[in-house]
Amino acid sequence: MRAGLIIVGIILVAAGIWVVAGHASYQDTDTLLQVGSARITATHEKGVPQWIGIAGIVVGALLAVGGFLQKR
Numbered sequence: 001m002r003a004g005l006i007i008v009g010i011i012l013v014a015a016g017i018w019v020v021a022g023h024a025s026y027q028d029t030d031t032l033l034q035v036g037s038a039r040i041t042a043t044h045e046k047g048v049p050q051w052i053g054i055a056g057i058v059v060g061a062l063l064a065v066g067g068f069l070q071k072r
Contacts, residue, residue: 026048
């Protein structure tokens with residue numbers, strides 16, 4: 001369990017840093033016009049909000065520190 005906490009914590013910290021650095025994004029598709037079964041759509045590239053990256057860093061750090069401090 002101790003190693004699992006440390007590994008998950010490090011992964012969350014790394015993912016949080018990736019998001020805060022601005023490299024994480026996702027695609028969002030909007031329907032602009034629909035007539036019958038025909039539709040016109042637009043796909044937009046959106047960035048993941050920075051607060052998610054900050055939360056990942058904080059939670060990951062807490063898990064990693066908890067794993068290091070946990071007694072056997």
